[in-house]
Amino acid sequence: MSHALALEGLSKRYGSFTAVERVSLDVEQGAFLTLLGPSGSGKTTILMCIAGFVEPSEGAIRLDGRDITPLPPERRDFGMVFQGYALFPHMTVAENVAFPLRVRKMGAAAREAKVRGALDLVQLSAFGDRLPRQLSGGQQQRVALARALVFDPALLLLDEPLSALDKKLRAELQDELKALHRRVGRTFVNVTHDQEEALSLSDRVAILNHGKLIQQGAPAELYERPATRFVADFLGKSNFLQGVVREHLPEGFAIGAGATRVVQRGGVVPALGAPVLLSLRPEKMSLLAEGEAAENVVGGTIASWSYLGAGYALNVETPDFGMLRVTLPTWNAPIAPREGLAVRLGWSASASVPVLDDPA
Ligand SMILES: Nc1ncnc2c1ncn2[C@@H]1O[C@H](COP(=O)(O)OP(=O)(O)OP(=O)(O)O)[C@@H](O)[C@H]1O
Ligand SMILES: [Mg+2]
Incomplete structure (x- = not known):
């Protein structure tokens, strides 16, 4: 029994x-x-x-x-x-x-x-x-x-x-x-x-x-x-986007970090001006081709990359979120990764999740 x-x-x-x-x-x-x-x-x-x-x-x-x-x-x-x-x-x-x-x-x-x-x-x-x-x-x-x-x-x-x-x-x-x-x-x-x-x-x-x-x-x-940040980081890998709530939108909110605006759909909507931490998984971003659009787009430079068989892992340096880790399936990667290459990262507004920062 x-x-x-x-x-x-x-x-x-x-x-x-x-x-x-x-x-x-x-x-x-x-x-x-x-x-x-x-x-x-x-x-x-x-x-x-x-x-x-x-x-x-x-x-x-x-x-x-x-x-x-x-x-x-x-x-x-x-x-x-x-x-x-x-x-x-x-x-x-x-x-x-x-x-x-x-x-x-x-x-x-x-x-x-x-x-x-x-x-x-x-x-x-x-x-x-x-x-x-x-x-x-x-x-x-x-x-x-x-x-x-x-x-x-x-x-x-x-x-x-x-x-x-x-x-x-x-x-x-x-x-x-x-x-x-x-x-x-x-x-x-x-x-x-x-x-x-x-x-x-x-x-x-x-x-x-x-x-x-x-x-x-x-x-x-x-x-x-x-x-929380701990859970996102311990169960898989994650990027953390730190910003401040700048706008309330019909389906969520937008955060600002420096000159970058990121739209978030899903999760509790915090007050305007509140600090926010978004967890964004490396596999939920893509490298955008020329002219390709996405709900969120951030430019950056490939700082390093590695070939993992099934995928590539890229470290992309961005002006407002620091280093972001991106994984791409090798079989349909839009470009061959190269150090120093300028790229645009794109992701859906529902790809990220607001998380609580862990107590220091
Ligand atoms: N008999 C004991 N006396 C004092 N401290 C103990 C005793 N048994 C465990 N601890 C402490 O309690 C904490 C939790 O230990 P525990 O063995 O449950 O960890 P764990 O999550 O199983 O770790 P691991 O993954 O390394 O096996 C540790 O800091 C450990 O040093
Ligand atoms: Mg144990």
Whole structure:
């Protein structure tokens, strides 16, 4: 059965240091939630509180509405996969997966059936007799997943389960983890500081910084409508256009920065004269051809550029917004980039989003 998890005002202090500060989160049953944040932002601490290994200083953890905060880890019975695979090296794959069932004193016949089911789930049925050292990193990670799922845990907690793997293998296992989540239909809580992993795997992402929950939402919602500069910058890359509201328009407003006017559609309309920060993604701008128009146009000079295979990344120096990063697909780039080339950047008025500046 799948379960709903709720964190209510969860805090964890170590002496005078606050590792987690009043985090509240609702995770629907069967959801895949990812906690995303930089190193030291409190991700593992939150996971350890959920698992019961760390006692919160304040707040409550609820499973289907029931307060489980006082329960010891073994009474919560959650599956866990930690960073690095930590299989028992002297046990075969099947013995590793059977271990949680032995601890729970399950009989041999039932145990064998469960182990077979779990190995099927991670597509390693043929590997039961091998030792961990006879497996690749990705296969070992899948054994760790099987071991965490074999006893039908209410919740699966994953702490950077893919971080030890190389990029290609990580991408493969991301797809598998996603498929696995669909197959087992359990609630997963995953921790990562890899933003691509968070976007591709999760139904919901919670972004943390300095122990605080900054924003949560569906991946596309967070990417398209970041609330703060930190979120826009941490989830993908972004340019920030700083200006002052100069006009109110029927469908938004215009900001001014030096001699440049930029029209913004969407988002709350601030008062005339108010300072505004717009987040504008590098892929939402284009290089305009001669005579081509756009709602917003800014001239600049290519300061540097790089070829990334699928695209070009350009750094364009502009008079009023400093350096802007622009990415273009290589297959239909209107020009061959060259340092020192004068270009015009164009973008739609709804391509940017007003964001709050982070407190200094
Ligand atoms: N037992 C402890 N005693 C004191 N401080 C701790 C303890 N455990 C964690 N911290 C501190 O709490 C903060 C959050 O740590 P946590 O391990 O949750 O971060 P994280 O987001 O998982 O980081 P990473 O991405 O590096 O794994 C860090 O500053 C860490 O030093
Ligand atoms: Mg951690």
